[in-house]
Amino acid sequence: MIGSVSEAGQLTPWLRRWERTVKLRQDVMSSMFDLDGALRAGQWELATHACRALLTHSALLALALRDVYVPAFVRREREWRLAIDALADVAPEHAERAWQLYLTPTRTDAEARAHGSRVLHFVGWCDGSGETALADALRAWADSAHAFRQTCTTLGVPTTADWYLVGPEAQGDWYSEVLAFLDKDKDA
Amino acid sequence: MSPDDALRQVESTIGREAFERVTSRLGDSETLLLSGSLVEGIGNHRSDLDFYLVSEDSNEKATQMAFAQDAYLDCERLSARRLDDLATEFDDTVYDDAGIAALPLSRLDLYYRIAIAVPLNGAGRHAELLGRFSRERACELLGQWATLHSDANTARARIALRAGSVRHAAVYANDAAALGVMSLLAGIGEGYPSLKWTGEKAARAFAGQPDQLAEVARLLSYGDDPATYVATTLDWLDGRSVDRMPPEEPAAEIVLVHGPGTPPGHAVVVRRKVHQVIAEDSLVVAALADPELRAYDSVRAVPGVTPGQAAALVTAVVTELLGTGSGGRR
Numbered sequence: 469m470i471g472s473v474s475e476a477g478q479l480t481p482w483l484r485r486w487e488r489t490v491k492l493r494q495d496v497m498s499s500m501f502d503l504d505g506a507l508r509a510g511q512w513e514l515a516t517h518a519c520r521a522l523l524t525h526s527a528l529l530a531l532a533l534r535d536v537y538v539p540a541f542v543r544r545e546r547e548w549r550l551a552i553d554a555l556a557d558v559a560p561e562h563a564e565r566a567w568q569l570y571l572t573p574t575r576t577d578a579e580a581r582a583h584g585s586r587v588l589h590f591v592g593w594c595d596g597s598g599e600t601a602l603a604d605a606l607r608a609w610a611d612s613a614h615a616f617r618q619t620c621t622t623l624g625v626p627t628t629a630d631w632y633l634v635g636p637e638a639q640g641d642w643y644s645e646v647l648a649f650l651d652k653d654k655d656a
Numbered sequence: 657m658s659p660d661d662a663l664r665q666v667e668s669t670i671g672r673e674a675f676e677r678v679t680s681r682l683g684d685s686e687t688l689l690l691s692g693s694l695v696e697g698i699g700n701h702r703s704d705l706d707f708y709l710v711s712e713d714s715n716e717k718a719t720q721m722a723f724a725q726d727a728y729l730d731c732e733r734l735s736a737r738r739l740d741d742l743a744t745e746f747d748d749t750v751y752d753d754a755g756i757a758a759l760p761l762s763r764l765d766l767y768y769r770i771a772i773a774v775p776l777n778g779a780g781r782h783a784e785l786l787g788r789f790s791r792e793r794a795c796e797l798l799g800q801w802a803t804l805h806s807d808a809n810t811a812r813a814r815i816a817l818r819a820g821s822v823r824h825a826a827v828y829a830n831d832a833a834a835l836g837v838m839s840l841l842a843g844i845g846e847g848y849p850s851l852k853w854t855g856e857k858a859a860r861a862f863a864g865q866p867d868q869l870a871e872v873a874r875l876l877s878y879g880d881d882p883a884t885y886v887a888t889t890l891d892w893l894d895g896r897s898v899d900r901m902p903p904e905e906p907a908a909e910i911v912l913v914h915g916p917g918t919p920p921g922h923a924v925v926v927r928r929k930v931h932q933v934i935a936e937d938s939l940v941v942a943a944l945a946d947p948e949l950r951a952y953d954s955v956r957a958v959p960g961v962t963p964g965q966a967a968a969l970v971t972a973v974v975t976e977l978l979g980t981g982s983g984g985r986r
């Protein structure tokens with residue numbers, strides 16, 4: 469049966485945009501690890517830094533999910549400048565909220581914790597989940613990476629192999645290992 | 657950190673099973689290194705563990721990762737040849753400002769991480785190679801790199817301020833300040849090539865100096881009012897800049913800016929050395945300084961930019977930032 473095509477586009481740019489979204493989810497997840505570790509260890513300056521990284525990566529993710537792609541920069545402050553200006557065009561109220569969060573000073577552990585919660589709420593808006601914690605971010609990244617790699621395999625597009633260190637006794641692939649990690653981490 | 661301490665750190669952070677994933681890939685002639693924030697003693701239980709496998713094999717692979725216990729690990733396979741090239745480059749090259757500014761942070765980062773790394777299975781055949789990586793040299797280069805990029809972001813902060821965006825100015829000033837602190841720390845052997853650890857490094861370095869620590873905390877945090885933060889931070893940055901200017905070779909000059917709504921006598925510090933290596937800032941600051949009298953001479957000094965390109969860029973920048981053409985003084 470031949471279905472209807474609602475929109476046609478070129479495959480390679482589409483895959484590149486998807487891959488960029490997967491990478492942004494990985495960046496969000498990685499910053500979540502930093503924030504969680506920093507808050508538990510009382511390292512509030514690291515927590516502040518992680519919050520700024522989260523705001524940047526999640527703003528870029530929010531844009532990517534709306535098909536707005538901002539060029540990647542090595543330096544975070546350059547990425548922030550482009551991301552926040554682009555977000556102001558797409559969602560001005562959320563961009564204003566992000567600006568306020570970015571510039572909020574945190575001088576104590578208590579302030580860092582409260583600030584971290586507000587930033588996570590913003591991240592939840594960006595990735596569409598509403599409220600995000602480390603486990604959610606990890607799951608979102610794993611799901612998107614899994615779907616992306618499966619799609620590439622189906623299409624015959626090569627992807628990086630052997631990028632995950634699966635254990636010698638592993639029963640499944642990287643995806644099932646990440647899900648198992650999530651279960652254990654939740655219990656802990 | 658001793659190899660035994662490092663092994664204990666590895667097992668407590670990711671567990672034995674995950675560690676065995678790494679060691680199971682270890683060939684007879686390979687050296688396994690642990691590096692990163694945990695080796696520096698500033699990490700926490702969520703910090704990723706950075707492993708390097710140094711191999712004679714020239715087939716390097718993409719970094720591998722795995723999740724275990726509370727954290728995740730990265731494992732990168734590096735050829736001895738590549739490390740030898742890196743050590744030689746950093747040993748032998750006398751960098752001028754342009755060379756330092758153009759150094760990708762990723763190369764400095766790798767050099768630093770190898771310099772502080774702990775060999776978990778003994779350095780073996782790579783002992784001599786690893787001995788060529790010096791933490792002191794890493795800090796020396798990192799300090800110079802951070803200073804130049806701090807200057808560049810100071811210029812960007814002033815540009816953003818002149819363009820009327822206090823918030824963007826605050827972001828650039830904050831980054832310039834963090835890089836300035838990174839440079840300070842590198843000068844006392846506490847450099848770390850990632851800004852996220854600057855606060856922790858400063859807390860350790862200035863543990864007995866509450867005034868110094870309070871100043872670092874003020875510089876790294878925005879404060880309640882972005883405009884005040886920008887003003888005080890730029891003062892601090894200018895103070896650092898003046899302190900290191902060699903008297904026989906002025907690295908900066910003060911020029912007057914007469915922009916719309918700007919009080920007469922508003923000064924911009926033009927750092928020539930930075931402008932020679934970061935064309936974007938050179939063009940913008942030169943344009944802001946005074947398009948009619950100074951900009952074109954300054955811009956022509958930028959390598960790779962022809963006078964025609966410079967004129968077009970200056971016109972575009974002035975039009976965008978000040979809302980006027982480049983033709984006349986205001």
